[in-house]
Amino acid sequence: MDRVIRYLKNDILKHIIYIGVFWILIGFVLYPAFNTFISSLKSQDGLTLKYYKDFFSNKNNITVVINTIKLGIATVLVCGVIGTGLAFYVNYFDFPYNNIINKLLLTPIMIPGVIIVIAFIQLYGESGLITSTIELLFNLNKHPYDFKGFYGILFIHAYTQYVYFYLNVSVSIGYIDYSTIEAAKNLGASKLKIFTSVILPTITPALATSSILTFMSGIGSFSAPNLLGHNYKVLSTQILLAKTNNYMEIASVQVMILLFTGLVFLTLLRHYERSTKMEMSVKGKAIKPVKIKDPKKRKIYMALAGFIILTIILPILTIFLLSFVKPGTWMINIYPKEFGLDNYIKIFTKSRVFAPFKNSISMSLWATFFSLILGVPCAYIINKTKFKAKGILELLVILPWAMPASTIAINMINGFNKPNIFVGNNILVGTYILLPLAYFVGIIPLMVKTTGVSLNNLNNTLIDASKTLGASWKNTFKKIIIPIISPGIIAGAVLGFIRCVGEYTTSALLYGVANKPISIAMVNALYEFEIGLSMAYGVLIIVITSLLASLMLKLRK
Amino acid sequence: MGEVLLKNIRKVYGNKEVLKDITLKINKGEFFTFLGPSGCGKTTLLRIIAGLESHQKGKVYLKGEDISHLSAEKRKVGMVFQNYALFPNMTVFENIAYGLKLKGLNKEKIKNKVQSYLNLVNLSGYDNRNITQLSGGEQQRVALARSVITEPEVLLLDEPLSNLDARLRDKMRLEIKELQKKLGITTIFVTHDQSEALSMSDKIAIFNKGNCMQVGDPVDIYKNPKNSFVAQFVGETNLYNVNISNNDAIINENIILKLKDGKKGNHISIRPQDIMIYKTKKSLVNEFKVNIVHIQFNGATIEYICKLNNLEIKIWVLNNTFNHNAFNTKEDVFIHLPKESINVL
Ligand SMILES: Nc1ncnc2c1ncn2[C@@H]1O[C@H](COP(=O)(O)OP(=O)(O)O)[C@@H](O)[C@H]1O
Ligand SMILES: [Mg+2]
Numbered sequence: 001m002d003r004v005i006r007y008l009k010n011d012i013l014k015h016i017i018y019i020g021v022f023w024i025l026i027g028f029v030l031y032p033a034f035n036t037f038i039s040s041l042k043s044q045d046g047l048t049l050k051y052y053k054d055f056f057s058n059k060n061n062i063t064v065v066i067n068t069i070k071l072g073i074a075t076v077l078v079c080g081v082i083g084t085g086l087a088f089y090v091n092y093f094d095f096p097y098n099n100i101i102n103k104l105l106l107t108p109i110m111i112p113g114v115i116i117v118i119a120f121i122q123l124y125g126e127s128g129l130i131t132s133t134i135e136l137l138f139n140l141n142k143h144p145y146d147f148k149g150f151y152g153i154l155f156i157h158a159y160t161q162y163v164y165f166y167l168n169v170s171v172s173i174g175y176i177d178y179s180t181i182e183a184a185k186n187l188g189a190s191k192l193k194i195f196t197s198v199i200l201p202t203i204t205p206a207l208a209t210s211s212i213l214t215f216m217s218g219i220g221s222f223s224a225p226n227l228l229g230h231n232y233k234v235l236s237t238q239i240l241l242a243k244t245n246n247y248m249e250i251a252s253v254q255v256m257i258l259l260f261t262g263l264v265f266l267t268l269l270r271h272y273e274r275s276t277k278m279e280m281s282v283k284g285k286a287i288k289p290v291k292i293k294d295p296k297k298r299k300i301y302m303a304l305a306g307f308i309i310l311t312i313i314l315p316i317l318t319i320f321l322l323s324f325v326k327p328g329t330w331m332i333n334i335y336p337k338e339f340g341l342d343n344y345i346k347i348f349t350k351s352r353v354f355a356p357f358k359n360s361i362s363m364s365l366w367a368t369f370f371s372l373i374l375g376v377p378c379a380y381i382i383n384k385t386k387f388k389a390k391g392i393l394e395l396l397v398i399l400p401w402a403m404p405a406s407t408i409a410i411n412m413i414n415g416f417n418k419p420n421i422f423v424g425n426n427i428l429v430g431t432y433i434l435l436p437l438a439y440f441v442g443i444i445p446l447m448v449k450t451t452g453v454s455l456n457n458l459n460n461t462l463i464d465a466s467k468t469l470g471a472s473w474k475n476t477f478k479k480i481i482i483p484i485i486s487p488g489i490i491a492g493a494v495l496g497f498i499r500c501v502g503e504y505t506t507s508a509l510l511y512g513v514a515n516k517p518i519s520i521a522m523v524n525a526l527y528e529f530e531i532g533l534s535m536a537y538g539v540l541i542i543v544i545t546s547l548l549a550s551l552m553l554k555l556r557k
Numbered sequence: 558m559g560e561v562l563l564k565n566i567r568k569v570y571g572n573k574e575v576l577k578d579i580t581l582k583i584n585k586g587e588f589f590t591f592l593g594p595s596g597c598g599k600t601t602l603l604r605i606i607a608g609l610e611s612h613q614k615g616k617v618y619l620k621g622e623d624i625s626h627l628s629a630e631k632r633k634v635g636m637v638f639q640n641y642a643l644f645p646n647m648t649v650f651e652n653i654a655y656g657l658k659l660k661g662l663n664k665e666k667i668k669n670k671v672q673s674y675l676n677l678v679n680l681s682g683y684d685n686r687n688i689t690q691l692s693g694g695e696q697q698r699v700a701l702a703r704s705v706i707t708e709p710e711v712l713l714l715d716e717p718l719s720n721l722d723a724r725l726r727d728k729m730r731l732e733i734k735e736l737q738k739k740l741g742i743t744t745i746f747v748t749h750d751q752s753e754a755l756s757m758s759d760k761i762a763i764f765n766k767g768n769c770m771q772v773g774d775p776v777d778i779y780k781n782p783k784n785s786f787v788a789q790f791v792g793e794t795n796l797y798n799v800n801i802s803n804n805d806a807i808i809n810e811n812i813i814l815k816l817k818d819g820k821k822g823n824h825i826s827i828r829p830q831d832i833m834i835y836k837t838k839k840s841l842v843n844e845f846k847v848n849i850v851h852i853q854f855n856g857a858t859i860e861y862i863c864k865l866n867n868l869e870i871k872i873w874v875l876n877n878t879f880n881h882n883a884f885n886t887k888e889d890v891f892i893h894l895p896k897e898s899i900n901v902l
């Protein structure tokens with residue numbers, strides 16, 4: 001009898017959890033996306049393809065689509081070259097600074113994109129510090145370059161998005177079996193032959209994976225095109241325009257096209273990725289970093305190292321430096337002259353100025369909290385159970401990953417601008433919670449993935465062992481399961497929080513007076529020529545994210 | 558320490574019957590081994606005893622008390638898992654102390670007891686090591702200490718030696734056996750390795766495809782296997798299909814072996830070391846002229862594969878000064894199969 005009751009209890013709880021995760025995923029991911037789809041088709045006389053026809057009959061719109069794809073492909077190419085090059089530079093040559101350079105090279109992913117864009121404008125824009133310096137040095141009366149449009153965006157993408165290639169290729173270089181290179185040399189293969197026959201096949205899967213990630217972020221990118229795109233228009237900025245002018249069906253059509261573009265590329269590369277995936281042979285000899293002995297080459301190498309460090313550090317230094325510029329003192333001079341803590345004092349004393357900071361923190365906490373509630377059970381079901389609908393669950397969970405941020409925002413509007421049964425027939429558009437919910441949708445895949453990894457570390461026999469040693473289910477959970485999986489969960493939560501706290505794209509599409517986030521405040525301050533204030537906001541975000549990141553790394557150990 | 562009684566245990570996974578109808582008695586303080594090929598249901602039976610697996614039919618008794626309905630944490634059964642299952646988030650000390658802490662012992666007592674058990678498994682000074690810093694053998698000893706420190710009524714060991722290299726395995730055989738003797742704990746040991754079973758056990762149960770084929774002490778099982786599976790699985794043997802009539806076993810219709818009176822069955826088994834081999838005819842019962850087809854040198858023994866017509870016969874001879882290089886390949890020799898060494902199955 002005891003058993004029957006316990007079984008029923010467990011079973012009921014299990015079913016509640018299953019229903020709960022599907023409820024949330026369908027309600028916040030699938031149903032809103034479905035509404036966007038319907039909205040792109042729905043007119044007075046039922047479902048039509050009218051909006052699509054209208055869209056494609058306008059030449060400007062076609063240019064926008066082409067621009068988006070062009071930007072995506074160019075981003076993949078540029079980041080591929082830079083990221084792969086850097087990965088070989090750091091992992092293939094033996095130099096004392098490699099460790100520092102490696103860490104530095106990873107920093108751009110920790111800093112929200114919008115902050116980097118603003119820092120770049122301060123450095124390379126029309127009146128930017130570097131631009132002005134070059135003009136001064138060479139006595140030019142024209143701008144030496146035009147940091148906007150396609151190349152401006154691409155420059156920023158290169159800086160912020162090479163990291164995927166860098167990370168993945170670095171890992172795969174570790175898989176190169178040095179003994180096969182030796183064998184190839186032995187057989188008289190040329191350097192080129194060795195590269196194409198040994199090295200390239202090993203890193204190809206990494207290249208494919210990184211291409212997918214980079215392309216998706218390239219076509220979905222918003223802050224760079226929005227802040228310095230000028231005449232170069234892409235889908236994500238057009239979506240904002242359509243939404244602002246309240247043409248939701250046009251925004252929906254654009255979202256569908258953006259989604260479609262992403263999915264096509266995703267399927268193509270996935271297919272390619274599968275076909276190239278080779279069985280890693282039993283790990284042979286690890287590649288050993290090459291020592292450079294030729295002094296001339298050494299010098300080139302060192303110069304390159306210096307250049308990399310400078311390029312990466314410069315924007316970050318700029319943000320810190322400019323955050324101390326006294327308000328209203330830097331208008332005509334090339335370089336700022338008066339510094340002080342005024343901007344920080346303003347943020348922490350004026351509640352109107354403090355509000356965006358507070359909003360971002362609390363909304364990111366909400367989003368992280370939601371992602372924990374959904375992500376942990378999902379990861380558990382996917383990794384540890386034999387649940388029949390697991391495949392569907394997995395698909396729902398990775399779906400947001402294929403959706404650029406602007407897509408998620410439009411989906412949220414389409415899903416929640418009328419009573420929605422998934423949230424008790426409430427309308428969420430115009431409320432505080434809509435933006436944190438959109439953040440939450442964006443970080444679901446990340447949360448499930450990181451939690452899943454740590455759940456896989458939890459061998460079932462550990463739970464059995466705990467039981468045979470006399471531990472109740474509660475004790476086993478507290479003393480074994482939680483300590484083993486919590487580092488992964490915390491890492492997921494920290495990464496998710498970092499992603500939300502400086503988020504710009506969904507914010508721009510969904511914020512209202514009640515929940516203006518820090519990223520919007522930064523951009524507004526920039527437009528109001530309060531550069532110092534804008535940068536002080538940026539510094540606060542960077543400080544928070546780097547503190548959290550180092551905390552996470554500590555916990556990992 | 559208590560005795561364990563398994564009564565008519567049946568276990569089904571889906572439509573696969575993994576344990577058919579197992580009834581066994583494990584006496585107090587006994588070192589009892591489940592021996593059988595991989596997949597025969599040993600682990601499943603062990604987990605049923607531990608309460609980690611449900612079963613469809615039958616009862617588990619510990620000290621005469623039915624514990625079938627008790628959950629694992631209430632059974633007073635210690636278990637060492639095949640992969641040791643040490644908690645990666647704890648040190649050696651914390652792993653061993655885990656069960657005691659759950660019992661609510663005070664810190665001082667826990668500390669002393671853990672120290673004495675660390676001593677017992679030759680790991681004193683390892684308290685603060687991380688389990689990732691331990692070798693396979695050391696992990697094994699931590700797992701042992703952890704499972705016996707709570708003084709369970711029975712200790713279950715699931716192939717504890719299978720992850721160790723050959724030399725360490727021999728050493729741990731001895732250590733486990735010694736620990737078991739010192740503590741006097743009723744122990745059920747699972748293995749697929751017959752030499753492990755023979756050398757360590759007080760009693761062995763042989764399993765095949767969810768059935769228990771034979772129970773007995775090692776000598777008995779080795780000497781008197783009940784069926785051809787046991788004869789083949791425990792030790793090496795020459796096993797032949799035979800027709801028996803009038804105390805004669807007829808193999809391949811042309812070889813006739815004299816048996817002891819009144820034996821009945823379809824097979825005979827004779828161990829390779831029970832066959833005598835020599836050069837000149839002695840005119841004994843069951844003496845045959847055979848040809849040596851292969852000689853294998855094994856160090857302490859020499860193995861001869863001989864042919865009698867088409868019948869292959871394996872013979873082991875001790876490799877000492879008398880037997881060394883006694884015979885050559887292709888040589889014709891005589892063998893003698895003593896009546897009392899022939900098992901009829
Ligand atoms: N959880 C399970 N689900 C289905 N079949 C199982 C499960 N566990 C074990 N089995 C099957 O039960 C049989 C016995 O397994 P096991 O007890 O592990 O064997 P042994 O320990 O003797 O190698 C095997 O055929 C195995 O495939
Ligand atoms: Mg087993």
